[in-house]
């Protein structure tokens with residue numbers, strides 16, 4: 510049996526007194542894409558952000574339960590959050606390149622590590638841009654501002670920036686919702702090719718996207734994980750009425 514790379518156990522999360530995650534237990538497996546679906550406000554992004562402690566940036570947040578990576582609770586006080594976010598990288602809904610060149614965007618994390626030669630950084634930048642399926646678009650403008658690229662190209666550069674530091678897990682929060690269908694399709698194909706090497710968790714409102722690319726799907730409603738199963742099962746023969754209602758467009 511393959512072991513999960515991330516395992517959440519009875520995670521409750523409060524913003525102030527408001528409970529937005531109500532006891533989430535969920536395993537994420539290597540080399541799989543897991544989609545988190547559900548109506549607006551159901552807690553998908555909050556759960557995603559709890560997997561690399563992005564929620565801790567706010568001080569009125571309380572988390573109970575545990576999120577284990579390789580058997581260690583990332584909420585233990587000894588966790589180094591910088592290392593954690595290298596292992597568990599994140600891509601946001603709006604492409605957010607730094608106002609630097611394409612090259613500097615992708616090299617940024619590597620330069621902070623201060624353990625690579627210039628030649629190694631050049632190689633990793635190229636490999637990461639290739640893996641993110643944007644090399645052909647940018648190879649002749651590596652030293653131009655990333656902000657001059659299209660939204661779809663910027664998003665792929667942001668994915669290359671995450672790949673450059675070799676994470677184990679990639680979290681994506683609605684990464685294609687601001688993009689046109691062609692750019693979205695490129696990102697979907699890229700994610701499918703990346704799952705040989707990475708564990709991928711994606712929040713999406715696009716049911717077609719979830720069914721095209723994910724191996725497993727979790728359906729969230731009002732802070733609860735209503736159903737979590739193989740994507741085929743969720744879309745073809747959901748066990749819960751709420752899941753069926755949501756995927757067939759009866760609410761949300």
Ligand SMILES: Nc1ncnc2c1ncn2[C@@H]1O[C@H](COP(=O)(O)OP(=O)(O)OP(=O)(O)O)[C@@H](O)[C@H]1O
Nearest residue numbers: 524529547548549550551552553554555556567712
């Ligand atoms: N920073 C915050 N401070 C206070 N409440 C928040 C914060 N972020 C989210 N919430 C609340 O937590 C609940 C869950 O939000 P979350 O963003 O996780 O939902 P979601 O399912 O990802 O929604 P969407 O699909 O609209 O992004 C919502 O009621 C939201 O208003």
